[in-house]
Amino acid sequence: MIQNIDQGSEQAPSFHKSPFLELGSSTRDERGRVISDLQSNSTTQWEANTIYYEFSVAVAPKLPKIPCITFDRELHQQETTAIIPLDLSPQLQSIAPATTPVISAYFLHICPQESLKTNSLATAQLFYVIRGRGKTESEYGTMEWSKGDLFTLPSCGEVIHSSSEDTAIYWVTDAALVNYLGVRPTKPRFQPCLYPGDRIFSELKQIAQEPGASKRNRIGVLFGNKATQLTCSLTHTLWALMVYLPGGTEQKPHRHNSVALDLVIDAPESAYTLVGKSLDAEGKIVNGERIYWKSGSVFVTPPGLWHSHHNDSDRDAFILPIQDAAFQSYMRTLNQRWSYTLNG
Numbered sequence: 001m002i003q004n005i006d007q008g009s010e011q012a013p014s015f016h017k018s019p020f021l022e023l024g025s026s027t028r029d030e031r032g033r034v035i036s037d038l039q040s041n042s043t044t045q046w047e048a049n050t051i052y053y054e055f056s057v058a059v060a061p062k063l064p065k066i067p068c069i070t071f072d073r074e075l076h077q078q079e080t081t082a083i084i085p086l087d088l089s090p091q092l093q094s095i096a097p098a099t100t101p102v103i104s105a106y107f108l109h110i111c112p113q114e115s116l117k118t119n120s121l122a123t124a125q126l127f128y129v130i131r132g133r134g135k136t137e138s139e140y141g142t143m144e145w146s147k148g149d150l151f152t153l154p155s156c157g158e159v160i161h162s163s164s165e166d167t168a169i170y171w172v173t174d175a176a177l178v179n180y181l182g183v184r185p186t187k188p189r190f191q192p193c194l195y196p197g198d199r200i201f202s203e204l205k206q207i208a209q210e211p212g213a214s215k216r217n218r219i220g221v222l223f224g225n226k227a228t229q230l231t232c233s234l235t236h237t238l239w240a241l242m243v244y245l246p247g248g249t250e251q252k253p254h255r256h257n258s259v260a261l262d263l264v265i266d267a268p269e270s271a272y273t274l275v276g277k278s279l280d281a282e283g284k285i286v287n288g289e290r291i292y293w294k295s296g297s298v299f300v301t302p303p304g305l306w307h308s309h310h311n312d313s314d315r316d317a318f319i320l321p322i323q324d325a326a327f328q329s330y331m332r333t334l335n336q337r338w339s340y341t342l343n344g
């Protein structure tokens with residue numbers, strides 16, 4: 001016989017009699033964590049570090065927000081050879097130097113005729129030569145580079161960068177993610193690549209001159225690798241794009257769940273990115289914050305926020321956004337949204 005508990009039965013459902021609810025008293029702290037005498041009675045070490053959360057207070061934990069912030073070019077305009085972390089780990093409560101939850105980024109400054117060693121547990125490394133000339137030696141051989149070149153390395157041991165003139169390099173890795181996972185790379189996920197600066201700009205020029213290019217809201221060249229064609233990206237975790245924003249133009253708002261770390265390649269200082277939480281009925285950002293561009297500086301665009309790029313001057317502008325978008329694409333969580341159609 002089936003008992004109908006909605007019709008006046010004074011018997012509680014059977015799960016209310018479950019013995020595990022009678023094991024001991026417990027209270028909850030402000031974060032919904034169970035403080036129970038079960039823990040003090042624990043007989044195994046494996047139970048000592050457990051926490052039991054009440055669902056409604058813990059299902060959407062309030063993590064520290066990723067700030068809208070600029071790392072000024074003065075950080076790499078210094079007199080000593082140094083690795084300069086673009087470190088937001090205190091703000092992110094990260095366990096290791098991190099610029100985003102996935103990415104650890106740095107400026108490298110190398111004085112003329114000096115060398116600098118880098119060593120990272122990253123599975124992907126990007127180097128963009130902001131200024132200078134020199135070479136990089138690693139287990140994959142020697143790479144010669146000059147201003148405007150971009151190159152990548154997979155996981156590897158010590159890397160030595162030597163300069164023949166004053167050099168600044170933007171070094172972006174996925175070490176933050178690797179550190180968070182507590183793992184060590186075991187094999188390279190791609191082969192090293194070099195994207196020479198003159199080739200980057202000839203590709204960009206060709207795209208800009210394609211029929212219908214002026215109707216596109218964005219003129220940019222995405223960097224790819226034969227090993228990562230699934231995600232059409234620089235590496236399996238990192239994504240990079242060279243953007244051309246002609247004078248007197250703007251890119252309408254878009255958003256994505258990846259964090260962007262934009263290096264300003266060359267731009268008038270009146271150019272800016274507008275960042276905000278919402279759009280109005282005309283698709284414009286409401287109460288946006290302006291981040292002004294400064295050549296050689298890096299600015300952070302937090303995930304999920306609408307942003308648009310603006311160049312009101314008569315001078316062309318170029319920026320290099322680097323994101324964890326390859327990892328997000330693979331996770332199927334990138335969630336790119338535009339306030340417009342991609343082809344005008």
Ligand SMILES: [Fe+2]
Pocket residue numbers: 254255256260307
């Ligand atoms: Fe973006």
